[in-house]
Amino acid sequence: MLSPLSVRKISYLEKSTGKLFYAFTVTVNKMLSAESIKKIERELEKYPADQRQSAVMSALAIAQDEKGWLATETMDFIADYIGMPPIAVYEVATFYNMYNLQPLGKYKITVCTNLPCALSGANDAAAHIKQKLSIGFNHTTADGRFTLKEGECMGACGDAPVLLVNNKRMCSFMSNENIDQLLEELSK
Numbered sequence: 380m381l382s383p384l385s386v387r388k389i390s391y392l393e394k395s396t397g398k399l400f401y402a403f404t405v406t407v408n409k410m411l412s413a414e415s416i417k418k419i420e421r422e423l424e425k426y427p428a429d430q431r432q433s434a435v436m437s438a439l440a441i442a443q444d445e446k447g448w449l450a451t452e453t454m455d456f457i458a459d460y461i462g463m464p465p466i467a468v469y470e471v472a473t474f475y476n477m478y479n480l481q482p483l484g485k486y487k488i489t490v491c492t493n494l495p496c497a498l499s500g501a502n503d504a505a506a507h508i509k510q511k512l513s514i515g516f517n518h519t520t521a522d523g524r525f526t527l528k529e530g531e532c533m534g535a536c537g538d539a540p541v542l543l544v545n546n547k548r549m550c551s552f553m554s555n556e557n558i559d560q561l562l563e564e565l566s567k
Contacts, residue, residue, distance in 0.1 A: 410456040415445045419460065432463045435471050439478055440546075448479040476530060477546045484519040484526035486565050489543040493532045499539035504553045505529070511562055524566065 411419075422437040438457045443449050449472055458465040472478045479487065490496075490505045505527075509515055512525050519526040535541045538551030550561060 410453060411442060411445055415441050419457075423461070431461050432467065435461060435463060435468060436475070439468070439472055443479060448482050476528065485524050487526045487528060487543075487545050489528040489530035489546070491530050491533045491535075491539070491541050493536075495532075495536035496539040496541060499536075500554075501540035504540040504542070504555070504558060507555045507558055508562075511558070525562075 418441045419434070419438045422434040422441070423431055426433040435457065438461060439449060439454070442453050442457055446453055451469075454468045454472055455465050457463075458468040461468075472480060476489070488508065490501060490508065492501050492505060505516075508527060512520050512527060514520055514525070514527055516527055516529045530543065533541050533543060533549065535549060535551060538549075540553045542550050542553055544550065544561075544565070550557070553561075
């Protein structure tokens with residue numbers, strides 16, 4: 380288990396002089412579990428020391444998996460841990476709709492409504508979900524179980540209509556019957 384205080388050595392190459400420098404960072408970790416920090420460290424190891432910011436998307440996803448959403452304090456922690464300006468982390472988190480910037484339901488259902496999916500029944504699928512859950516896009520059911528989101532292309536146009544559950548599970552060919560089965564499964 381990581382201690383609440385961690386010290387890390389970071390090396391970077393000064394491109395203009397060709398000299399290698401070392402810096403040490405001290406981070407007080409009260410934000411994420413030791414397991415999440417280990418996962419972030421594994422992601423950071425994939426990139427050269429002077430390109431740590433390349434792991435920001437993975438770090439945000441790991442933090443979100445643990446916390447359920449990305450509070451400003453969580454994004455600030457990621458920024459400090461990776462060595463990025465907080466605004467750069469906010470830019471990434473606000474650009475991609477896979478990051479939750481507010482608490483959501485236990486299950487986030489994202490329906491692709493781009494043109495190919497819309498032409499293949501996505502609008503009807505979205506309407507069916509709205510009717511079944513009694514909520515619209517960007518709303519959460521009263522019991523906190525479901526949040527409904529509208530999404531951009533998910534790269535599965537041939538399987539339309541498609542939706543994502545919690546950014547991890549893609550569901551294809553979502554007829555009303557398939558939607559009903561999914562909602563029943565998630566309600567257990």
